[in-house]
Amino acid sequence: MEYTINSIAKLAGISTRSLRYYDEIDLLKPKRISSNKYRIYSQKEVDRLQQILFYKELDIGLLEIKAIIDVKDFDCQKAMEDHLVSLKKKRRKIETLIINVEKTILSLKGDKEMSNEEKFAGFKKKIVKENDEKYGEEIRMKYGDNTIEESNKKLMEMTEKQFNNVEELGQELNRTLKEAVNTGDPASELAQEVCNLHKEWLTFYWPKGTYSKEAHLSLAQMYCEDDRFKEYYEKIVPNGAEFLKDALKIYCEK
Amino acid sequence: MEYTINSIAKLAGISTRSLRYYDEIDLLKPKRISSNKYRIYSQKEVDRLQQILFYKELDIGLLEIKAIIDVKDFDCQKAMEDHLVSLKKKRRKIETLIINVEKTILSLKGDKEMSNEEKFAGFKKKIVKENDEKYGEEIRMKYGDNTIEESNKKLMEMTEKQFNNVEELGQELNRTLKEAVNTGDPASELAQEVCNLHKEWLTFYWPKGTYSKEAHLSLAQMYCEDDRFKEYYEKIVPNGAEFLKDALKIYCEK
DNA sequence: ATTGACATTGACGCTACGAGATAGTTTATT
DNA sequence: AATAAACTATCTCGTAGCGTCAATGTCAAT
Numbered sequence: 001m002e003y004t005i006n007s008i009a010k011l012a013g014i015s016t017r018s019l020r021y022y023d024e025i026d027l028l029k030p031k032r033i034s035s036n037k038y039r040i041y042s043q044k045e046v047d048r049l050q051q052i053l054f055y056k057e058l059d060i061g062l063l064e065i066k067a068i069i070d071v072k073d074f075d076c077q078k079a080m081e082d083h084l085v086s087l088k089k090k091r092r093k094i095e096t097l098i099i100n101v102e103k104t105i106l107s108l109k110g111d112k113e114m115s116n117e118e119k120f121a122g123f124k125k126k127i128v129k130e131n132d133e134k135y136g137e138e139i140r141m142k143y144g145d146n147t148i149e150e151s152n153k154k155l156m157e158m159t160e161k162q163f164n165n166v167e168e169l170g171q172e173l174n175r176t177l178k179e180a181v182n183t184g185d186p187a188s189e190l191a192q193e194v195c196n197l198h199k200e201w202l203t204f205y206w207p208k209g210t211y212s213k214e215a216h217l218s219l220a221q222m223y224c225e226d227d228r229f230k231e232y233y234e235k236i237v238p239n240g241a242e243f244l245k246d247a248l249k250i251y252c253e254k
Numbered sequence: 255m256e257y258t259i260n261s262i263a264k265l266a267g268i269s270t271r272s273l274r275y276y277d278e279i280d281l282l283k284p285k286r287i288s289s290n291k292y293r294i295y296s297q298k299e300v301d302r303l304q305q306i307l308f309y310k311e312l313d314i315g316l317l318e319i320k321a322i323i324d325v326k327d328f329d330c331q332k333a334m335e336d337h338l339v340s341l342k343k344k345r346r347k348i349e350t351l352i353i354n355v356e357k358t359i360l361s362l363k364g365d366k367e368m369s370n371e372e373k374f375a376g377f378k379k380k381i382v383k384e385n386d387e388k389y390g391e392e393i394r395m396k397y398g399d400n401t402i403e404e405s406n407k408k409l410m411e412m413t414e415k416q417f418n419n420v421e422e423l424g425q426e427l428n429r430t431l432k433e434a435v436n437t438g439d440p441a442s443e444l445a446q447e448v449c450n451l452h453k454e455w456l457t458f459y460w461p462k463g464t465y466s467k468e469a470h471l472s473l474a475q476m477y478c479e480d481d482r483f484k485e486y487y488e489k490i491v492p493n494g495a496e497f498l499k500d501a502l503k504i505y506c507e508k
Numbered sequence: 509a510t511t512g513a514c515a516t517t518g519a520c521g522c523t524a525c526g527a528g529a530t531a532g533t534t535t536a537t538t
Numbered sequence: 539a540a541t542a543a544a545c546t547a548t549c550t551c552g553t554a555g556c557g558t559c560a561a562t563g564t565c566a567a568t
Contacts, residue, residue: 006545016546021525036533037547058358059351062524077362084355087348094345097313101338104312108331260514270515271556279555290564292515316555 002031003041012049027066028052058083085172092168173197177244178237186246194244195251213252220248256285257295266303281320282306312337339426346422427451431498432491440500448498449505467506474502 009016022028023039028048030039048069055065060083068074176197180190199216233240263270276282277293282302284293302323309319314337322328430451434444453470487494 004545015525017525017527020547025524038533039546058355077359080355080359080362084352084359087352087355091345091348091352094341094348098338098341098345101312101334101341105331105334105338108334258514269556271558274516275556290515291517292564 001043003046005030005039005041008041008046008049011046012053014053022052022062025062025066027062059087088168089172169197169201173201174236177233177240180247181237181239181243186243187250191243191247192251195247198244198248217248217252220245220252255297257300259284259293259295262295262300262303265300266307268307276306276316279316279320281316313341342422343426423451423455427455428490431487431494434501435491435493435497440497441504445497445501446505449501452498452502471502471506474499474506 003011005016005019009019019028019039023030028045031042031045032040034040051069052062052065055068056062058080060068060079064079068076068079173194176190176194180188180194183190185191230241233244237243257265259270259273263273273282273293277284282299285296285299286294288294305323306316306319309322310316312334314322314333318333322330322333427448430444430448434442434448437444439445484495487498491497
């Protein structure tokens with residue numbers, strides 16, 4: 001059975017333009033070109049297209065799809081897991097955006113009730129307390145009482161979603177740190193990505209406008225001097241605290 | 255105080271390329287151009303840039319930001335609410351992608367436990383039952399027993415998140431339907447968007463590959479002939495069932 | 509006078525096509 | 539057989555928000 005471009009397009013529910021594009025980028029070549037220059041596809045190409053569309057629905061880029069299908073010993077599972085991570089990252093970003101837009105709308109309304117948030121106040125109070133007990137002293141010493149109060153207030157204002165969000169961010173930070181330590185190079189791209197995540201993570205707990213590279217670096221040094229911090233990061237991965245400090249040094253000074 | 259392009263860029267933490275681009279699209283013009291063709295900014299422009307960056311952090315497009323800032327009686331709150339809707343839509347999409355990628359990974363592992371899902375099995379059973387009682391008969395008549403069993407199975411396999419997802423989708427469907435009925439035109443863009451949402455909603459409950467425009471259209475006709483369906487959509491908005499049928503006719507036949 | 513840091517205006521690249529122009533080919537109708 | 543309708547082809551521009559050269563001009567310091 002042979003198909004023209006239109007019949008295969010209708011079969012798959014995509015445009016002929018897409019098929020021409022897939023031909024152009026060598027993702028899906030027609031079986032042959034007829035004498036009148038028409039593209040002729042066969043069942044084999046239909047099958048391949050099915051695969052392409054399957055991965056496309058998962059929002060995977062066309063070039064990666066090509067690799068998945070063509071490269072024989074491609075680690076498909078790893079690709080999917082990586083993709084999952086990037087999707088979760090996007091979700092976190094959107095969650096944050098939604099929360100911020102909602103806050104903006106509330107402030108436009110002049111409405112400061114935030115009643116839903118109060119429902120989680122007890123829960124969050126606990127987190128604040130833990131956070132304060134763990135790191136309160138250090139931050140207080142470095143930046144004064146005002147900062148820590150602001151930080152707590154900010155935490156109090158977090159919605160439950162935001163909390164989940166930052167929890168997930170923390171997990172990603174830890175996971176990426178582990179990977180980065182394996183590279184052994186605090187200047188590696190991965191290590192600098194860790195710093196980015198760490199910065200994101202920090203800005204959740206530090207009040208608005210507090211963040212600066214200097215403060216970030218100073219915190220990094222604390223990480224190694226203070227045994228409690230050190231222990232925390234060592235538990236995640238051996239040499240974690242030291243590595244993070246080195247990476248942050250490079251990150252903050254460039 | 256006057257600023258060069260570099261100083262203002264560092265101040266705001268963005269690239270000079272961005273500032274040139276903002277100039278190009280008339281989003282942020284420098285106060286004046288010096289004799290050597292350099293862009294010179296003043297405090298006023300810094301303030302404006304702050305505003306721009308605020309909205310940019312909410313992921314609002316530059317052209318819309320321009321409107322928000324420049325158009326005096328711009329309904330900012332409505333813009334934010336619209337934006338919120340589109341963000342939630344994106345979130346839903348990503349949630350679905352995540353679920354599908356997770357399923358793909360599971361099937362790659364050959365692991366069919368889905369233990370987390372089972373936690374919600376009881377909860378979902380209830381939903382399945384309700385769904386079955388409401389619409390089971392009709393679907394059974396039209397498409398046979400096999401389909402409804404598949405449908406239930408599919409529902410059973412849904413994670414709680416997916417459930418929330420489809421709930422939200424249903425709400426958007428209802429909301430959009432209300433708006434569309436107000437236009438009065440079943441061929442309007444909004445009405446056709448309703449059809450799209452309805453299709454999306456259906457594909458959650460119909461087993462894979464079942465969807466066709468014919469089946470969709472046939473369902474639409476049921477909506478009007480059957481009082482229970484009619485009542486359901488009438489409750490959402492007067493004339494809802496009739497309008498949806500007309501819109502779906504146009505949608506399915508084009 | 510030279511160097512280095514900063515400025516300028518292009519122009520291409522990125523993603524996955526949509527849309528349109530223009531031209532040739534096949535199929536259906538009169 | 540003539541004509542119209544439907545289908546095919548290639549080519550080009552546009553999308554959003556810049557990053558990244560490239561080529562060139564300007565300013566401050568050595």
